Amino acid sequence: MSGIFDRITGHGGRSSAKAAKERLIVVLSHDRADIGPGLLETIKQEIVRVISEHIDVDPATVQVSLFSEGREQHLQADIPITAASSRRKRTL
Amino acid sequence: MTAKVLTITSGKGGVGKTTATANIGVALAALGQKVVCIDSDIGLRNLDVVMGLENRIVYDLVDVIEGRARLRQAMIKDKRLPELHMIPAAQTRDKTAIAPSDMIRICDELRPEMDWILIDSPAGIERGFRNAIAASDTALIVTNPEVSAVRDADRIIGLLEAEQKGPGKLIINRIRPELVERGDMLETADVLEILAVELIGLIPEDESVLIATNRGNPAALEPKSKAGQAFRDIARRLMGEEVPFPPLDGTESLRNRLSRLIHPKGAS
Numbered sequence A: 001m002s003g004i005f006d007r008i009t010g011h012g013g014r015s016s017a018k019a020a021k022e023r024l025i026v027v028l029s030h031d032r033a034d035i036g037p038g039l040l041e042t043i044k045q046e047i048v049r050v051i052s053e054h055i056d057v058d059p060a061t062v063q064v065s066l067f068s069e070g071r072e073q074h075l076q077a078d079i080p081i082t083a084a085s086s087r088r089k090r091t092l
Numbered sequence B: 001m002t003a004k005v006l007t008i009t010s011g012k013g014g015v016g017k018t019t020a021t022a023n024i025g026v027a028l029a030a031l032g033q034k035v036v037c038i039d040s041d042i043g044l045r046n047l048d049v050v051m052g053l054e055n056r057i058v059y060d061l062v063d064v065i066e067g068r069a070r071l072r073q074a075m076i077k078d079k080r081l082p083e084l085h086m087i088p089a090a091q092t093r094d095k096t097a098i099a100p101s102d103m104i105r106i107c108d109e110l111r112p113e114m115d116w117i118l119i120d121s122p123a124g125i126e127r128g129f130r131n132a133i134a135a136s137d138t139a140l141i142v143t144n145p146e147v148s149a150v151r152d153a154d155r156i157i158g159l160l161e162a163e164q165k166g167p168g169k170l171i172i173n174r175i176r177p178e179l180v181e182r183g184d185m186l187e188t189a190d191v192l193e194i195l196a197v198e199l200i201g202l203i204p205e206d207e208s209v210l211i212a213t214n215r216g217n218p219a220a221l222e223p224k225s226k227a228g229q230a231f232r233d234i235a236r237r238l239m240g241e242e243v244p245f246p247p248l249d250g251t252e253s254l255r256n257r258l259s260r261l262i263h264p265k266g267a268s
Helices: A002-009 A016-033 A037-052 A084-091 B017-030 B047-051 B061-065 B100-113 B127-134 B147-162 B177-181 B188-195 B207-215 B226-238 B254-262
Strands: A063-069 A072-078 B004-009 B035-039 B084-087 B116-120 B138-143 B169-175 B198-204
Touching: A016 A063, A016 A072, A016 B147, A016 B188, A037 A063, A037 A072, B004 B017, B004 B127, B017 B035, B017 B047, B017 B084, B017 B116, B017 B138, B017 B169, B017 B226, B035 B047, B047 B084, B061 B100, B100 B116, B100 B127, B127 B147, B138 B147, B147 B188, B169 B188, B188 B198, B198 B226, B207 B226
Parallel strands: B004 B116, B004 B138, B035 B084, B035 B116, B138 B169, B169 B198
Antiparallel strands: A063 A072
């Protein structure tokens, strides 16, 4: 049923309301924390630099992002650690 | 009697602040409450025309603040509802004609005589907004299910929190159920999840609001108006009544009606 309607109304793809919600979540987390995408990138590079002094990390895999819990803002960093075995090989 | 001061605000212009102020004022007065609606949009006066009281203005808010008139002289009594009053904004001045302390003084003077003081805030986050929230006990934030209105509402909620005016309560105005149903308008649940604020009203897009404004006869006075009913529900919620939110999103939409036509026995 919905398939027919979607074809008629031309809304078979991703709904625009979903796009609106996703875009709002991102823009509001930046607005609320007053942290723009540029500052977030700078923070990411700094984190990578500090962590790299102690362990190997691949900058391409590091993700620094903002998320909301209710109206509270969180800064989240996900830093995958290069496998210990490959780290040991390198130090040898 | 000690009035509660409600500021109706939004950040973005054109989302329905003045319409909400007029209709909630009318609905509260229809419940027997003593109400005064204050237009704080200095220079862009509009509450008077929406309420249909434009022909009765002698003095305005700035006349009171600058001592040319007493509060009672500027307060227009609505002939339809004896408990309803309105204080118009000045039309030929700007926001700098009043200060937050003026609004606090005026509301303090009105509080003992009224049950509710409704302040219609101007758009924006500058001086006019500061004036409008200065005396506020609770803010009602009006938004539309649309990205720029929701973003601005979020900014206002943040500013209200920073001013220790509480998080406020949300009115989602101009909802179009058929667009929500086909996935082209933000759902109420999404807006609430994003803004994380308490809901107090869901107003459907309704041509009766435009017609009511044309006539200067707020929709809340029209028993059959859907939007009018939604505003009357807000008034009852403000009075502490538990009024369920009627399902706007999708129910009785074109899609459902057509579905039923095509599959009369289907349980869609």
